[in-house]
Amino acid sequence: MTMLRFGIMSTAKIGRELVVPAIQDAENCVVTAIASRDLGKAREMADRFSVPHAFGSYEEMLASDKIDAVYIPLPTAQHVEWTIKAADAGKHVLCEKPIALKADEIDSLIAARDRNKVLVTEAYMVTYAPVWLKVRQLIKDGAIGTLLHVQGAFTYFNRDPGNMRNIPELGGGALPDIGVYPTITTRFVTGEEPRRVQAVTRRDPDFGTDIYSSVKADFGGFELSFYISTQMANRQVMVFHGSEGFIEVKSPFNADRWGAEEIELSNRSHNESTTFRFPDSRQYKREAEAFARAAKGEAQEIVSLESSRLSQAFIDAIYRASEKDGWETV
Numbered sequence: 001m002t003m004l005r006f007g008i009m010s011t012a013k014i015g016r017e018l019v020v021p022a023i024q025d026a027e028n029c030v031v032t033a034i035a036s037r038d039l040g041k042a043r044e045m046a047d048r049f050s051v052p053h054a055f056g057s058y059e060e061m062l063a064s065d066k067i068d069a070v071y072i073p074l075p076t077a078q079h080v081e082w083t084i085k086a087a088d089a090g091k092h093v094l095c096e097k098p099i100a101l102k103a104d105e106i107d108s109l110i111a112a113r114d115r116n117k118v119l120v121t122e123a124y125m126v127t128y129a130p131v132w133l134k135v136r137q138l139i140k141d142g143a144i145g146t147l148l149h150v151q152g153a154f155t156y157f158n159r160d161p162g163n164m165r166n167i168p169e170l171g172g173g174a175l176p177d178i179g180v181y182p183t184i185t186t187r188f189v190t191g192e193e194p195r196r197v198q199a200v201t202r203r204d205p206d207f208g209t210d211i212y213s214s215v216k217a218d219f220g221g222f223e224l225s226f227y228i229s230t231q232m233a234n235r236q237v238m239v240f241h242g243s244e245g246f247i248e249v250k251s252p253f254n255a256d257r258w259g260a261e262e263i264e265l266s267n268r269s270h271n272e273s274t275t276f277r278f279p280d281s282r283q284y285k286r287e288a289e290a291f292a293r294a295a296k297g298e299a300q301e302i303v304s305l306e307s308s309r310l311s312q313a314f315i316d317a318i319y320r321a322s323e324k325d326g327w328e329t330v
Contacts, residue, residue, distance in 0.1 A: 002296070004029040004092075004177065006031045006033075006068035007035060007061045007062075007064070008020060008051075008071050009074060010073055010074050012074065016045060018303050021172075022288050025282070025285050026285050026289045028293065032051060032066050034051050037056070037057060037058075042055055056329040059172075060080065061259070063089065067091065070092070071094045072096060075167075076170060077101065077169060078171075081133055084113070087112040087113055087116045088116060091289075093103045093119070093120040094298070095120070095121070097180055098171075099312075101317050102312065107303055110305045115174060116272070118295075121305070123287060125284050126184065127301075128267065129278075129281050129283035130278045130286075131264075131281060132189060134278075143242075144243065144244055144245040144247055145243035145245065145329060147221070149241045150224040150239070152186075152237060152252075153236065153237050154182060154226070154228045154236050155178075155226070155236075156234050158231070160229070166206045168210070172207070172208070173211050176230060178228050179228050187314075192330045193273040194221045196217070196329050197217045197317050197328040198217075198327055199318045210224065212232070229269055237249070238252040239249075244270075245268050248266075261278040262275055262277050290302060
């Protein structure tokens with residue numbers, strides 16, 4: 001098997017703790033290079049994971065023939081710039097979410113992908129997780145009858161002024177960081193798109209970033225309501241409520257780190273239920289393997305840039321809706 005060779009762009013925490021170990025554990029890809037603006041940091045991380053090459057600049061790694069693809073976990077505000085540079089260097093790109101901060105910015109990524117004939121995709125690990133594939137199948141099979149309402153929450157507490165999530169210039173904010181999860185998972189399992197939204201959003205008076213949003217979205221046949229916050233007690237949940245029952249996803253986003261990876265399927269009377277457990281989903285590993293297959297031209301469902309544009313248009317509409325009363329068209 002030919003291994004897809006990854007270069008990691010920066011020594012960011014998510015790469016160190018989650019994605020690099022997942023790639024190294026994958027069957028069809030491997031990390032062969034780490035790049036940082038600080039060569040010492042790149043070498044330190046490379047040594048930690050037995051990676052053979054370290055570079056003191058991103059440009060140097062992109063020019064190297066030691067890699068086929070890059071994983072980009074840079075601050076959000078830098079995603080578009082370096083995704084385009086990587087694509088123009090002929091590298092496939094797996095970029096952390098959100099891949100952009102405005103929907104129309106993704107048009108330039110689509111153009112870069114097409115002119116260079118490379119794979120460019122947003123790193124939504126949840127779309128490769130067995131939990132979410134099962135939820136999608138249950139809804140498709142009519143396990144809960146007609147879907148009528150989706151309810152979600154994703155909250156944590158972080159007031160660290162040095163954290164990029166609290167720095168507007170780096171693309172910080174609750175909606176870019178975690179608002180994307182209730183939205184992408186709902187779109188993923190239903191195959192439907194929001195038509196209009198209502199929202200309330202609050203910002204931190206010191207940081208200027210959005211720290212709370214309560215959102216109601218009209219999908220036509222059903223509604224999605226969710227709240228998110230970066231300054232509330234930790235919570236994650238997603239519930240899909242239908243005419244004949246409901247599906248509750250117990251650890252919907254940070255699978256295997258937040259809690260048990262389980263789905264509870266209950267009937268209409270809530271006197272019968274089935275629990276589906278996923279003890280070893282390793283969603284980041286599955287994401288890396290799916291990316292590698294797609295990069296090699298194999299048939300594989302991935303998050304397309306066209307889908308990413310729709311996701312970001314949803315987030316953009318939430319921001320607009322929070323500045324007015326009433327509905328905002330997506």
